[in-house]
Amino acid sequence: MIKLRNGETIPLEMHKVKVVQKTYLLPVRERLEAITRASNNTFLLPTREVFLDMLTDSGTNAMSDRQVAASMMADDSYAGSETFYRLKDKLKSFFGTDYFLPAHQGRACENIISETFIKEGSIVPMNYHFTTTHAHIAKRGGEIAELLIDEGFEITSDNPFKGNMCLDKLRNLIKTDGHRIPYVRMEAGTNLIGGQPFSLANLREISAICKANNIMLVLDASLLSDNLYFIKMREAEAKSMSVHQIVLEIAKQCDIIYFSARKLGSARGGGICSNNLKLIDAMKELIPLYEGFLTYGGMSTREMEALVVGLDETLELDIISQGPMMIAHMAKELIKRGIPVITPPGGLGCHLDASEFVSHIPQNEYPAGALAAALYIISGVRGMERGTMSEARQPDGTETLSSMELLRLAVPRRMMTLSQIEYAVDRIHWLYDNRHLIEGLEFFEEPKIMRFFSGRLRPLTGWQDKLVEAFERDFGENSR
Ligand code: F0G
Numbered sequence: 001m002i003k004l005r006n007g008e009t010i011p012l013e014m015h016k017v018k019v020v021q022k023t024y025l026l027p028v029r030e031r032l033e034a035i036t037r038a039s040n041n042t043f044l045l046p047t048r049e050v051f052l053d054m055l056t057d058s059g060t061n062a063m064s065d066r067q068v069a070a071s072m073m074a075d076d077s078y079a080g081s082e083t084f085y086r087l088k089d090k091l092k093s094f095f096g097t098d099y100f101l102p103a104h105q106g107r108a109c110e111n112i113i114s115e116t117f118i119k120e121g122s123i124v125p126m127n128y129h130f131t132t133t134h135a136h137i138a139k140r141g142g143e144i145a146e147l148l149i150d151e152g153f154e155i156t157s158d159n160p161f162k163g164n165m166c167l168d169k170l171r172n173l174i175k176t177d178g179h180r181i182p183y184v185r186m187e188a189g190t191n192l193i194g195g196q197p198f199s200l201a202n203l204r205e206i207s208a209i210c211k212a213n214n215i216m217l218v219l220d221a222s223l224l225s226d227n228l229y230f231i232k233m234r235e236a237e238a239k240s241m242s243v244h245q246i247v248l249e250i251a252k253q254c255d256i257i258y259f260s261a262r263k264l265g266s267a268r269g270g271g272i273c274s275n276n277l278k279l280i281d282a283m284k285e286l287i288p289l290y291e292g293f294l295t296y297g298g299m300s301t302r303e304m305e306a307l308v309v310g311l312d313e314t315l316e317l318d319i320i321s322q323g324p325m326m327i328a329h330m331a332k333e334l335i336k337r338g339i340p341v342i343t344p345p346g347g348l349g350c351h352l353d354a355s356e357f358v359s360h361i362p363q364n365e366y367p368a369g370a371l372a373a374a375l376y377i378i379s380g381v382r383g384m385e386r387g388t389m390s391e392a393r394q395p396d397g398t399e400t401l402s403s404m405e406l407l408r409l410a411v412p413r414r415m416m417t418l419s420q421i422e423y424a425v426d427r428i429h430w431l432y433d434n435r436h437l438i439e440g441l442e443f444f445e446e447p448k449i450m451r452f453f454s455g456r457l458r459p460l461t462g463w464q465d466k467l468v469e470a471f472e473r474d475f476g477e478n479s480r
Contacts, residue, residue, distance in 0.1 A: 024380075186218070190223075355404070384410065
């Protein structure tokens with residue numbers, strides 16, 4: 001953050017724009033038609049109908065000139081390419097791990113880890129699940145135990161490490177069900193609770209408990225860059241550590257580290273790292289089966305080269321601060337206007353609390369999904385529902401009500417400008433003043449697995465027309 005004369009702070013973009021992509025801001029009536037065609041699911045909107053794409057930070061971070069340049073130096077070879085060895089060496093210096101299995105993205109790593117270690121009846125304790133993680137474990141007959149600290153579930157808090165795991169909950173679970181636990185999973189920058197970090201101290205304690213009980217510790221490092229920034233800024237002991245020292249200290253605690261390079265390293269792809277050859281050997285055969293040969297694992301060599309540079313850039317505070325600073329600014333501006341958001345602001349994106357924003361919509365009418373559709377209609381901003389719609393129904397068909405109803409507005413790293421953030425804030429503010437017009441949604445096509453990706457929904461009433469009419473009254477007929 002940089003301080004202005006008047007004492008206010010703003011995030012400062014520590015890069016200059018060299019290549020741009022045109023975006024489109026459709027008039028409000030066309031946006032209403034677009035969200036209707038997309039069946040009120042923002043995943044189904046084509047980007048030509050989206051103005052600000054705040055759906056996800058996955059594969060949407062801007063690459064640096066050095067990353068793009070490096071990708072042109074890729075060695076395209078099915079087996080044994082120079083590019084693979086460059087990436088393997090980079091991961092060795094980055095995490096301090098000797099072994100690396102490449103995979104095409106983060107969930108592919110989850111598939112391989114689950115197939116190798118999960119069996120019917122397994123329980124995987126975690127600080128909090130991610131959607132694809134849960135789906136892979138459930139598919140193999142395992143279950144998850146959410147052992148997040150209680151404060152992690154509170155929307156507003158001043159706990160700097162809401163992504164911490166509760167040590168007592170872990171100890172108790174090991175006591176009662178230790179024999180069913182193949183590994184404990186910690187997620188950096190815990191996605192579904194608002195991009196919230198764990199602390200180094202917490203990870204160390206979890207690791208010690210795991211070691212004492214002979215249980216593996218697996219780290220999902222997809223959102224590591226945000227977590228690193230928060231450890232550096234918020235944890236006393238890290239003040240004197242370099243970002244790389246923090247990475248190495250984190251990695252030392254874990255038996256297996258996997259990541260989505262669509263997030264970590266602002267590239268594409270993913271992989272699994274470890275210092276334990278036995279564990280690597282147990283997973284290795286699945287790479288050529290599902291991913292590709294062991295020296296590319298489904299990644300293109302160009303993205304592997306971009307990742308090599310992206311990992312280096314992850315060690316620079318001026319680079320990893322970009323996302324969290326923009327998010328902090330957006331959250332501050334929203335809070336000023338009385339709009340409920342997750343605090344402290346985390347990484348990945350700014351998270352609106354839909355359960356408060358549209359408190360009149362019951363959870364089984366998908367408040368966060370309705371808010372996502374409403375925001376798109378009045379602004380062209382595309383967010384992502386992270387609430388009950390993103391959960392799976394129970395085997396008997398009843399809804400699993402999510403512990404949080406969030407509208408996630410991702411801020412892809414280095415991709416957005418401050419004026420775009422301000423536009424989003426302004427429209428969210430307008431929507432907040434008109435929130436009584438928003439009503440619920442219902443599925444008319446509901447996939448069984450990860451229904452949020454492609455499910456189709458309709459508004460329960462004609463509320464969307466009324467919302468457009470109100471917008472036109474304030475901004476002009478069919479205005480943008
Ligand atoms: N783990 C975490 C913490 C993630 O955030 C993601 C993806 C994955 C694993 C899976 O990785 O997409 O490369 O297969 N999160 C994206 C998101 C999809 O929008 O939050 P992937």
